[in-house]
Amino acid sequence: SQQGEEDPQALSIQEGENATMNCSYKTSINNLQWYRQNSGRGLVHLILIRSNEREKHSGRLRVTLDTSKKSSSLLITASRAADTASYFCATRTVGFKTIFGAGTRLFVKA
Amino acid sequence: GAVVSQHPSRVICKSGTSVKIECRSLDFQATTMFWYRQFPKQSLMLMATSNEGSKATYEQGVEKDKFLINHASLTLSTLTVTSAHPEDSSFYICSATETSGAFHGETQYFGPGTRLLVL
Secondary structure (H helix, E strand, C coil), rough: CCCCCCECEEEEEHHHHHCEEEEEECEEEEEEEEEECCCCCEEEEEEEEEECCCCCHHHHHHHHEECCCCCCEEEECCCCCCEEEEEEEEECCCCEEEEEECHHHHHHHH | CCCCCEECEEEEEECCCCCEEEEEEEECCEEEEEEEEEEECCCCEEEEEEEECCCEECCCCCCCEEEEEEEEECCEEEECCCCCCHCCCEEEEEEEEECCCCCCCCCEEECCEEEEECC
């Protein structure tokens, strides 16, 4: 990808389990955002974390950011079948571009 | 919240024709808009940054003569795929950032995308 990698590339879990996705990036950033995309559809903005923040919560979502390691993680707790989608991290660089990671395809089995 | 629209949502065209895609910020002014393309089961690749009233800045490997970008106003940017070929078939997504506020430019708002199929 243009900015970094996400792992795993694909994740399959049972409903009720937690899902953790990781993102690494290459350059200095202003913020990092996580998006969800259902197959063939547009992006849904989930959460934004600024470069001076370390952790952020929104409902069942928990995002961490480690700027020293240039990495972030997204945790979805108590997953549901409706969480099945592709998840992308996107970094807002100092030059104000937003660059996307490769994405993680999450499949939650009912 | 801020809304970005794209038109058309889906287009099918013959090889060799040109296709124009519009991106509009509906309730805010956007000095900067971005154009991405996404191939099936892949991530979004930034194609170019479009600045109102000036030339677009293209990412490495993106042909500027192939993908013409015009950002004529603070609410409209257009992407024209010239002489389209089947390999140009893709999902094209635009995004825009607000120009005002304490954290102006912090959040990008994405359009719903345009699916292009070139036969």
